[in-house]
Amino acid sequence: MARKTAFMGVFLALALILSYIESLIPINFGIPGIKLGLTNILILIVLYEKGAKEALILSVVRVVLAGFMFSNLFGILYSLAGCLLSFLVMFIMKKSDLFRIIAVSTAGGVAHNLGQIAVAAVVVENINMFIYFPVLMISGIITGIVIGLLAGEIIIRTGKIFDTEG
Amino acid sequence: MNKIISKRDIIFILILLAIALLFYFFAYKNIQNDGDIVKVTVNGELYDTYPLSEDREVDIVISGEVKNSFEIKDNAVHMCDADCPDKLCIKQGQISRDGQMIVCLPNKVVIEIESEEEDYVDSISK
Structure with a gap:
């Protein structure tokens, strides 16, 4: 139990640092919502090496804490929708055992952007928000591939750490 | 191929890209004309x-x-x-x-x- 608590604490701290780094990188394509999704590396590692429950807890707590520190209440609502939908899709994709980590990560990236845009459309009560979707989908695919590659390499190289853990 | 990517993954990603491009052309078709x-x-x-x-x-x-x-x-x-x-x-x-x-x-x-x-x-x- 103590090991698990320590493990989750370390990963949460890492996730917050990555959120912070991400908030420092200005990416502006004229459309809000395009991000690298660095923390998804950690979510993927936890999902693959620990389990779905831990990955879900990590992503929700991360969004709430990072939201209070680097964004506002609005940003939390916005990214919570993205992270929950993304988690759901990645969980189902992994559970199906049909795909490797790259496809799981890519689907997660696209789902994240879909969730965000859905919230934005509800908030401004304007379905035309979905005009951004193709661009956000392509950006989700690109970042998803990169994140999936990184997470996969990290899992291959550090996977043993997780095995020894009780 | 290896642990990270398989042929099926590549096909999956290509399908996603195709859907995105399809959406792109449909969504941007109606902003060709000037608005007023x-x-x-x-x-x-x-x-x-x-x-x-x-x-x-x-x-x-x-x-x-x-x-x-x-x-x-x-x-x-x-x-x-x-x-x-x-x-x-x-x-x-x-x-x-x-x-x-x-x-x-x-x-x-x-x-x-x-x-x-x-x-x-x-x-x-x-």
């Missing part, structure tokens, strides 16, 4: 409309406070000031064609450009 009305909605309700051809500056006043102000100039609209924390609406730059929009999420303000003549795509999607 600037429509401002706040919280889903119509705030006001302005002709795109007349240059002017507009302050959007919500419950007594100036929340956003935008400028119509040379048939294009851009947000010049906003009281929201992230200023993303200002960074979105200027819009000029039918279907384009500037969104200020924190203030729930949407500035859209519409065309008087409904084209084929519009009449289906509405």
Whole structure:
């Protein structure tokens, strides 16, 4: 139990640092919502090496804490929708055992952007928000591939750490 | 191939890309023609409309406070000031064609450009 608590604490701290780094990188394509999704590396590692429950807890707590520190209440609502939908899709994709980590990560990236845009459309009560979707989908695919590659390499190289853990 | 990627993954990603491109062409088809009305909605309700051809500056006043102000100039609209924390609406730059929009999420303000003549795509999607 103590090991698990320590493990989750370390990963949460890492996730917050990555959120912070991400908030420092200005990416502006004229459309809000395009991000690298660095923390998804950690979510993927936890999902693959620990389990779905831990990955879900990590992503929700991360969004709430990072939201209070680097964004506002609005940003939390916005990214919570993205992270929950993304988690759901990645969980189902992994559970199906049909795909490797790259496809799981890519689907997660696209789902994240879909969730965000859905919230934005509800908030401004304007379905035309979905005009951004193709661009956000392509950006989700690109970042998803990169994140999936990184997470996969990290899992291959550090996977043993997780095995020894009780 | 290895632990990270398989043939099936590549096919999956290519299908996703194809869907995105398909969406792209459908979504952007109806912003080919120039728009002529600037429509401002706040919280889903119509705030006001302005002709795109007349240059002017507009302050959007919500419950007594100036929340956003935008400028119509040379048939294009851009947000010049906003009281929201992230200023993303200002960074979105200027819009000029039918279907384009500037969104200020924190203030729930949407500035859209519409065309008087409904084209084929519009009449289906509405």
